Amino acid sequence: xxxxxxxxxxxxxxxxxxxxxSCSPISGHRSVSWYQQTPGQGLQFLFEYFSETxxxxxxxxxxxxxxxxSNSRSEMNVSTxxxxxxxxxxxxxKWVGTGELFFGEGSRLTVL
Amino acid sequence: xxxVKQNSPSLSVQEGRISILNCDYTNSxxxxxxxxxxxxxxxPTFLISISxxxxxxxxxRFTVFLNKSAKHLSLHIVPxxxxxxxxxxxxxxxxxxxxxxxxxxxxxxIP
Numbered sequence: 001x002x003x004x005x006x007x008x009x010x011x012x013x014x015x016x017x018x019x020x021x022s023c024s025p026i027s028g029h030r031s032v033s034w035y036q037q038t039p040g041q042g043l044q045f046l047f048e049y050f051s052e053t054x055x056x057x058x059x060x061x062x063x064x065x066x067x068x069x070s071n072s073r074s075e076m077n078v079s080t081x082x083x084x085x086x087x088x089x090x091x092x093x094k095w096v097g098t099g100e101l102f103f104g105e106g107s108r109l110t111v112l
Numbered sequence: 113x114x115x116v117k118q119n120s121p122s123l124s125v126q127e128g129r130i131s132i133l134n135c136d137y138t139n140s141x142x143x144x145x146x147x148x149x150x151x152x153x154x155x156p157t158f159l160i161s162i163s164x165x166x167x168x169x170x171x172x173r174f175t176v177f178l179n180k181s182a183k184h185l186s187l188h189i190v191p192x193x194x195x196x197x198x199x200x201x202x203x204x205x206x207x208x209x210x211x212x213x214x215x216x217x218x219x220x221x222i223p
Contacts, residue, residue: 004155033210042118042215043156043201056210090155101211103148103155 002027004104006091012110018079021107025072025093031055032074033101034066037088046089049074050096078109086111115139116204118214126222131189133217135202138183142204146211147176147187150199159200160187192221 005024013019025032033056034046045058049068066076072093078085088108092101117136125131133147143164148156162169162176162185169176175188189196202214 035213040121040215042114042116043203043211043213045210045212048210058210092155100146100158100161103157105153105155 004091004093004102006104006107010108013081014112015081017081020075020077021089023074023091026102029093029095030072031094032068033092034076035090037090081111083111116202116212116214118202118217120217122218124220125192128191131192131219133187133200135185135214137204141206143206145185146203148201156201194221194223197221
């Protein structure tokens with residue numbers, strides 16, 4: 001069974017630009033969550049999608065948004081990039097409810 | 113506000129000895145706790161978990177202890193092996209809600 005796939009793995013953007021990251025969950029998993037990992041902050045929860053609806057949202061500004069498609073694939077978008085948005089963005093999927101989270105390898109974003 | 117805290121950013125242990133990683137939490141609603149392990153350039157992988165109705169869970173070399181009154185959990189690795197060198201994240205949740213992660217502890221096992 002293929003794992004969680006994130007694209008792109010690495011990208012470099014400049015301040016003010018916007019970026020879209022993609023996540024394909026494990027087949028059959030309907031819940032997709034996004035986390036931001038930065039040194040010293042650990043993994044900060046961004047949002048969770050289930051059946052194309054945002055179910056939970058973390059404490060991030062409105063520049064961070066996401067969506068989920070009918071095939072459970074998800075995208076997250078960050079607009080008007082700031083230097084502090086440089087981080088590893090991790091996507092995780094689970095089947096439903098209290099199931100275990102499976103993480104992808106992440107998309108490393110560098111903002112110059 | 114960090115609801116799950118790992119106060120030791122790093123830990124070095126000799127191969128064969130015990131590694132003890134600690135985690136504290138503030139939210140008494142948490143009812144399920146997990147440890148994830150992360151190697152560089154890889155996503156975190158699930159290691160071991162414990163429900164709040166238990167105080168210990170064991171899986172091979174890995175044991176997690178939960179002290180609810182102190183809002184503290186720990187991960188013991190015995191014996192430690194060089195392949196255990198990684199960043200370990202403690203996480204907690206209540207119900208089916210999202211996981212809250214700690215800041216991670218980098219474990220280095222010295223051969």
